[in-house]
């Protein structure tokens with residue numbers, strides 16, 4: 001069966017399905033993940049198994065989490081191997097602590113994530129950071145740019161500050177829309193996420209509160225947008241210039257403010 005027929009038959013838009021079909025890109029991704037035979041990889045959304053097939057013999061265990069029952073059934077028929085565990089569920093309901101405990105090992109996560117649900121999946125995974133060795137996620141390039149953005153850029157925002165607290169991140173490759181079926185409108189980027197040793201502990205709810213206030217009115221000076229939480233005097237005391245705007249505050253300054261906020 002031709003590639004296009006195979007993918008057309010399986011395609012469900014509601015699950016954000018965009019299948020990788022370029023064999024050179026697939027090989028490149030496997031090289032970048034660099035799986036080791038004693039490791040466990042969890043693939044989120046294996047789809048038709050285009051990348052999965054190449055991983056089977058390279059690692060000790062493979063957990064495949066696929067929401068689409070039709071694809072999960074096809075994968076079960078196609079990839080029957082003792083080291084593969086196909087879990088048909090929404091990854092948002094997956095408890096990665098349990099998976100890690102089952103094999104007594106930290107997990108390596110991988111996924112060409114569904115475009116329509118990326119952010120909730122990224123935030124779900126964040127809860128399990130302590131049992132994660134590393135992550136390779138393929139994301140829309142625009143989203144990837146927001147995650148790795150630094151201050152004074154238009155992409156810099158809430159996601160950049162939150163994700164850079166938890167991970168060191170390396171953008172690895174950009175992938176052209178023509179490598180997929182159906183052809184998406186945008187480029188994709190594979191990013192490697194490596195959990196960080198945090199310098200300071202912060203409360204995520206407090207950080208999100210500060211970021212919402214600051215970035216929901218990103219053109220305002222922070223002495224105004226953060227007025228409910230910090231006086232001008234407080235900001236000066238914490239070495240944060242009150243006349244700056246949200247996108248001029250450094251990531252470390254946001255963490256510092258989070259630890260100082262009194263709520």
Ligand code: SAM
Nearest residue numbers: 015018019020045046047066067090091112114
């Ligand atoms: N990995 C395949 C590839 O690269 O060709 C498919 C990638 S496609 C962008 C996303 C895959 O994630 C689809 O197989 C889709 O059914 C699955 N998926 C979407 N939402 C999901 C969810 N919440 N939990 C688990 N799998 C999901």
